[in-house]
Amino acid sequence: MLKIGPYSFQSRLLxxxxxxxxxxIQKQAVAESESEVLTFAVRRMNIFxxxxxxxxxxxxxxxxxLLPNTAGAKNAVEAVRIAKLAKxxxxxxxxxxxxxxxxxxxxxxxxxxxxxxxxxxKEGFIVLPYTSDDVVLARKLQELGCHALMPGASPIxxxxxxxxxxxxSFIIEQATVPVIVDAGIGSPxxxxxxxxxxxxxxxxxxxxxxxxxPVKMAKAMKLAIEAGRLGFEAGRIxxxxxxxxxxxxxxxxxx
Amino acid sequence: MEVILNGENLKxxxxxxxxxxxxxxxxxLDKVVVIEVNGEILNKVDHQETLLSDRDRIEIVHFVGGG
Numbered sequence: 001m002l003k004i005g006p007y008s009f010q011s012r013l014l015x016x017x018x019x020x021x022x023x024x025i026q027k028q029a030v031a032e033s034e035s036e037v038l039t040f041a042v043r044r045m046n047i048f049x050x051x052x053x054x055x056x057x058x059x060x061x062x063x064x065x066l067l068p069n070t071a072g073a074k075n076a077v078e079a080v081r082i083a084k085l086a087k088x089x090x091x092x093x094x095x096x097x098x099x100x101x102x103x104x105x106x107x108x109x110x111x112x113x114x115x116x117x118x119x120x121x122k123e124g125f126i127v128l129p130y131t132s133d134d135v136v137l138a139r140k141l142q143e144l145g146c147h148a149l150m151p152g153a154s155p156i157x158x159x160x161x162x163x164x165x166x167x168x169s170f171i172i173e174q175a176t177v178p179v180i181v182d183a184g185i186g187s188p189x190x191x192x193x194x195x196x197x198x199x200x201x202x203x204x205x206x207x208x209x210x211x212x213x214p215v216k217m218a219k220a221m222k223l224a225i226e227a228g229r230l231g232f233e234a235g236r237i238x239x240x241x242x243x244x245x246x247x248x249x250x251x252x253x254x255x
Numbered sequence: 256m257e258v259i260l261n262g263e264n265l266k267x268x269x270x271x272x273x274x275x276x277x278x279x280x281x282x283x284l285d286k287v288v289v290i291e292v293n294g295e296i297l298n299k300v301d302h303q304e305t306l307l308s309d310r311d312r313i314e315i316v317h318f319v320g321g322g
Contacts, residue, residue, distance in 0.1 A: 016322025026320075041321025044261045044314065045288060047281045056287055056318050071321055081296075085316050088289045088296045156322070183322075205322030 002201050004094070004178055005126035005147040007065060009036045012195070013225050014067065014180060015218070016205020023058055025214050030059075033218035039067045039096060039203065042082050066092040067128070073099050076115035083120050094126040096150065096182075096203075106156040110137050114144070121145045130182050133167040139174060148177050150203060153194060154184030157206045161190035165197060172198040188217075188224030195228025196236065256309040267307070275302040277313070288317050 002009045015035040020026035030038065038059070046052065056066075068086035073079035076099065083095040097116050101109025108131055117129045121144060128148045129141050138149050151171050154160035161184065162168060172179050178200035185191050185204040194202055202225055211217035257266050271277050274297060278284050290297045290305075291314040297305055307313070 016320075018320040018322050020320070039322055040318040042289075042316050043319045045283075045286075045317045047261060047283070047315055050282055050286065054286070054317065055320055066318070068318065069321055084296050085289045085291065086318070088298050089287055089318070090299055091287065203322070 002178060004128065007094070007126070009065070009201075010034075011036045011222070012201040012229060013191075013222055014039065014182075014201060014203040015208065016203065017055055018205050019209040020214060021209075023053060023055055026055060026209070027058060029208055029214045029218040032215050033208065033222050035222075036063075037065045037067050037094075039069055039205070040086075041069055041071045042086050043072070061091065065094065067094050067096050068092055069096040069098045069130075070116070071098045071100070073116075074101075074112075075099060075109070076112045076119065079112070079116035080119050080123075083116075083125060084123070087125065093124070094128065094147075095120060097127060097129040107132055108152075110134060113137075114140060117141055117146050118144050128180065133164050133171060135167060135170045135174065138171045138179075142175065142177055146177065148180050148200075149175055150180045150182040152183035153181050153190065156183045158184050159186030159207060160184055161186050162193055162197075165193070168194065168199070169197050185221075188220045191221050192224040192228035192231070195225050196231050198232055201225075256307065256311075258307065258309070258311045258313055260313045261315055272306060273303055274305040274307060277307065278302060281315075283315070286317065288315050290315055 014037040070079035070082040099109045099112040130150045133151045153162040180201040181194040181199045182203040
């Protein structure tokens with residue numbers, strides 16, 4: 001069970017809704033993923049083409065908890081505005097704080113993220129800040145009262161997997177709120193590894209939406225996250241330098 | 256009246272008085288949209304009571320795919 005603020009989820013996979021080949025594939029992928037939390041972005045509507053289909057309309061909105069992001073924000077003021085716009089829809093009170101500080105790497109601005117998080121907590125939001133894998137920043141966000149930490153595995157959409165498992169494990173060790181690894185996951189192995197490190201959940205988008213078969217990949221990610229979590233709970237064996245036989249050494253009838 | 260709607264200068268027809276009229280005109284009443292007028296974000300219940308004025312800056316936003 002993944003608990004974020006007042007919410008409880010069976011699934012530990014949070015799924016992004018961007019860049020799918022079409023709505024039909026997206027709908028199937030969402031179903032296969034068994035995700036209960038879907039992320040969205042907030043954008044100006046093209047009012048002259050209001051009849052353009054919107055994925056949100058195709059969903060049974062009671063089945064899913066919406067997690068709008070503040071993508072597009074370059075500072076705390078913009079992030080707070082986007083979060084408030086999302087909340088005014090009356091559909092959600094959670095927000096993924098995403099303040100990008102560098103256009104090339106899409107890495108988040110830690111200072112503005114901290115300011116926006118503090119403001120949104122005051123405003124009564126359930127706040128999930130997206131950050132780099134900075135341990136001290138994670139602790140400061142936690143002290144402010146954020147409801148989950150969302151450190152990136154590697155840059156958004158890069159599919160490079162976990163580039164600093166040590167930092168990620170430090171964040172997980174000191175966390176008093178759920179840690180959801182967000183951004184950079186490329187393959188089921190990456191997702192399983194994050195879960196084996198002790199993450200409470202994974203947020204991913206491109207790894208599924210841009211896969212050759214997004215529907216199959218959605219299922220693969222679901223299974224990998226379940227396997228990784230089970231492995232973490234089961235407790236892996238320590239790594240040794242030399243071999244240890246699995247079969248008994250006594251009672252050999254040959255030789 | 257003339258307003259700036261999603262960054263574009265527009266002349267609205269005279270029958271548009273309230274925010275809800277604007278939504279009806281653009282066939283947005285059934286859509287999930289959020290309206291901001293001159294920087295003030297409106298809740299849905301306010302749409303029918305919020306008067307529009309000349310030179311208002313109106314933003315109509317919605318949810319799109321994102322990660």
